[in-house]
Amino acid sequence: MNRFESFLDKFDENSWLKSLDDLLPTIHEVDRNATQIWFRFYPLTLFKYLQSAEDKAAAVRKFVMQGNYELKNQIDSSHKFLYGHRFWKEVKDEIANRAESFSSESPRVSKSANGNENDDEDANLKNEIKQIAKAVADKLKVNESLTVGITAIGLMTLTQVGFDHFKNAAGEVIAPHGLMKKSPEQIVKERAKNDSQGLLGFLKTIDKQWTVRYDESAESGKFKLMDDEEIASGAARDQSQNWLAQDARCGEGVIPVECRSAACGTCWIGILGGAEKLSDVATRERKQMKIFGYNQGDAPKPFLRLACQAKANGAVSIVIPPWNGVFGKKIYGNVEEIELEPATTSAAKLRETIANAVKSEK
Numbered sequence: 001m002n003r004f005e006s007f008l009d010k011f012d013e014n015s016w017l018k019s020l021d022d023l024l025p026t027i028h029e030v031d032r033n034a035t036q037i038w039f040r041f042y043p044l045t046l047f048k049y050l051q052s053a054e055d056k057a058a059a060v061r062k063f064v065m066q067g068n069y070e071l072k073n074q075i076d077s078s079h080k081f082l083y084g085h086r087f088w089k090e091v092k093d094e095i096a097n098r099a100e101s102f103s104s105e106s107p108r109v110s111k112s113a114n115g116n117e118n119d120d121e122d123a124n125l126k127n128e129i130k131q132i133a134k135a136v137a138d139k140l141k142v143n144e145s146l147t148v149g150i151t152a153i154g155l156m157t158l159t160q161v162g163f164d165h166f167k168n169a170a171g172e173v174i175a176p177h178g179l180m181k182k183s184p185e186q187i188v189k190e191r192a193k194n195d196s197q198g199l200l201g202f203l204k205t206i207d208k209q210w211t212v213r214y215d216e217s218a219e220s221g222k223f224k225l226m227d228d229e230e231i232a233s234g235a236a237r238d239q240s241q242n243w244l245a246q247d248a249r250c251g252e253g254v255i256p257v258e259c260r261s262a263a264c265g266t267c268w269i270g271i272l273g274g275a276e277k278l279s280d281v282a283t284r285e286r287k288q289m290k291i292f293g294y295n296q297g298d299a300p301k302p303f304l305r306l307a308c309q310a311k312a313n314g315a316v317s318i319v320i321p322p323w324n325g326v327f328g329k330k331i332y333g334n335v336e337e338i339e340l341e342p343a344t345t346s347a348a349k350l351r352e353t354i355a356n357a358v359k360s361e362k
Contacts, residue, residue: 008155011122013043015122016125016156019125023126028146031184033271034079037270041270042157043295044159065323066249066324067256067322069322069323072160076169076171076172079153081272082150086173087147088154089173090140091147091154095151095166096166096167134147176217177219180216191273191316193315194210194277209225210277210312211315213316214255216317223238223254224237230309230310232253232260232307235252249266255320262288265288265292265294267324268306268307269304269305269321270321274312278305281302288306
């Protein structure tokens with residue numbers, strides 16, 4: 001590790017999430033949920049556990065992990081669902097420059113309200129994020145609120161992949177298309193809109209349809225959902241592409257699904273916009289999310305959901321994580337076990353594996 005890596009390595013996941021919570025008001029609404037979602041897609045505690053595991057492959061099997069969970073394989077692309085992704089090359093370069101110029105005696109120490117130096121290490125982490133975000137914003141002549149989220153992500157990426165991998169990444173940016181070509185304010189406005197139900201739509205009590213965007217950078221990245229229908233069900237009806245060829249987890253549609261009863265965690269998704277239009281989290285979904293390890297608070301309309309449980313009463317924008325697993329019991333602890341429902345699909349073997357993984361951590 002260089003000195004900057006050593007500085008960042010002092011902070012555990014709780015410190016990162018606390019700093020992120022404190023910074024949320026400074027992040028533009030277009031990326032506020034997206035930044036929080038990204039940090040749950042790539043949890044530091046899970047990364048450190050796998051790195052220190054005597055047999056990493058065995059740990060991955062034990063956690064029933066499927067898909068692309070390695071951040072080092074997607075340094076430039078893991079955050080493509082953020083508006084701030086368009087600033088990635090500049091953010092990456094600024095972070096690399098900071099890492100090379102950093103010394104153990106020169107963290108950007110934060111100041112308290114009275115001007116005195118703040119001894120709170122978490123405050124110094126926040127200050128590093130803010131100062132790098134400001135430098136990028138000034139260079140690009142954009143609002144700093146658009147660079148804070150992607151900067152925090154960049155620093156966490158450096159923490160997990162190491163300086164050499166981080167610096168040597170190409171810094172490629174996926175050009176914005178679709179909804180992501182619009183301004184931040186327009187994107188926020190579009191996420192809040194509902195589909196028109198026609199001239200007499202206000203009279204409709206049945207047959208209402210809502211749009212679910214799963215890829216805001218593609219015009220075709222959406223499917224229709226009936227009113228009060230689970231998101232996974234609507235996704236399964238979209239057979240416009242060979243989803244299985246694109247992702248081995250996608251046997252039904254664009255959203256990976258195994259069980260439809262909150263028993264496997266395969267269908268977890270992030271909610272970029274429209275969380276308020278989804279059904280409240282039921283007791284089972286909340287408990288299962290903790291077992292799976294998809295770490296978030298207890299808000300009734302959170303930014304992570306299980307697509308097989310969340311019912312929509314309006315248009316929503318989501319992001320599909322590239323992997324899934326069951327690691328909450330081991331990684332975070334204090335998870336209440338609940339009985340898994342009997343399997344009714346081809347997911348029987350997977351459920352049995354998950355049940356055994358949960359029981360083995362008692």
